[in-house]
Amino acid sequence: MTSTTLPRGDLRSPAPGAGPERSWWWDSAYLLAAFPLAVTSFSVLVTGVAASAGLLVTLLGVPLGVLTLLAARWFAVAQRWGLRAAGHDAPEPPYAPLRLGTLRGWVEPLREGQLWRDLLHGLVSSPLATVTWSVLVTWWAGALGGLTYPLWVWAVPQDGETLFELLGLPTALEQVAYVLLGALFAVSLPVVSRGLATAHAALGRTLLTGQGAAELQRRLRQVSASRDSAVQAEASAMRRLERDLHDGPQQRLVRLTMDLSAAQRRLESDPETAKPLVAEALAQTREALGELRALSRGIAPPILTDRGLPAALAAVASRCTVPVDLDVRLAEGERLPAHVESGAYFVVTEALTNVAKHSGATAARVRVDRSGGWLRIVVEDDGHGGAHAAKGHGLAGLVERTAALEGGLDVDSPPGGPTVLRAVLPCG
Known part of the structure; x- marks a missing residue:
């Protein structure tokens, strides 16, 4: 079980120096x-x-x-x-x-x-x-x-x-x-x-x-930590994108170049042997385009910009290899700030990717709702558990991304499951 701090109501005990309640x-x-x-x-x-x-x-x-x-x-x-x-x-x-x-x-x-x-x-x-x-x-x-x-x-003189x-x-x-x-x-x-x-x-x-100054210092530390988390999340995203491009579309484009070069050499001397090479090159082209589309959805999905968070999450759920029960409780046509929608999209996307790849789950559930000034996200699965949000694990990037948005993430994943991921993002 791994967790990070989620914003909650003020549950503090009376401060040291607070006097007893007096009349x-x-x-x-x-x-x-x-x-x-x-x-x-x-x-x-x-x-x-x-x-x-x-x-x-x-x-x-x-x-x-x-x-x-x-x-x-x-x-x-x-x-x-x-x-x-x-x-x-x-x-x-x-x-x-x-x-x-x-x-x-x-x-x-x-x-x-x-x-x-x-x-x-x-x-x-x-x-x-x-x-x-x-x-x-x-x-x-x-x-x-x-x-x-x-x-x-009666003792007051009445002169007038x-x-x-x-x-x-x-x-x-x-x-x-x-x-x-x-x-x-x-x-x-x-x-x-x-x-x-x-x-x-x-x-x-x-x-x-000194509470005013202490609160200002705390806020400055929080902003500094959020900035560092944003930088780390951006660097991690760039490294991941570079790796995905290298392992996917780049390799296919190299293969495509080799097949087209071979087909070009055989086209005049032996057209029949060139046909399979052209067909293979065409298949490599389709696969490369599919991988580029998948990468573009991970960078800036057009559906999120055009139709909003519910439609974007519905598309993510439909592509997941594990059946997903999606419940998005937002008002009809309600749009959240762009950075909040983007953050929520990536939290759900990464969580479902982790479910599909590592959890061994047969079903998953995603709930998104807005309460006050917070957007709450819950992703559950019936897998074998053992998920971690610590550094070096697949969900570590979500901790950095939510921290950059001044939100929080909590992962409850005991051995044997189930796994419950909760995230909150400020949207007020």
């Missing part, structure tokens, strides 16, 4: 504390950045800049602690150890990306904290003030007409209306608190945890 009270407490912390960090960091920039012409600019970055790190630690206390995911990113006892140790923090992201968070979190603190205080004031309105309204009197509404409804308004604020307060805290958590995950 909205913790969100409110975090938001109230985040405002003074953000204002303080903004004031300290702006002062540090301005002072270090102004002193860059002297030797004091660099160490002052390093101290500013370290102050940003301290504020980031406090912010992450607050987010975790409120139940949000805020793991500690890795920091390089500080070695401030040497000149080089004072320069190294300037090259650490996470410290600069901490600094950026300290600068941009202040406007966000100001807005979220103001909204939260408004909601708390509306909830508490409205619900307790009948208890304190109330809002209800100005609108011509019965003043008896005033207390009821304010209590209902307070109830509305109170009911929506948990949602508002959670939403405001989530905004802080999103900013924190992007800048304070």
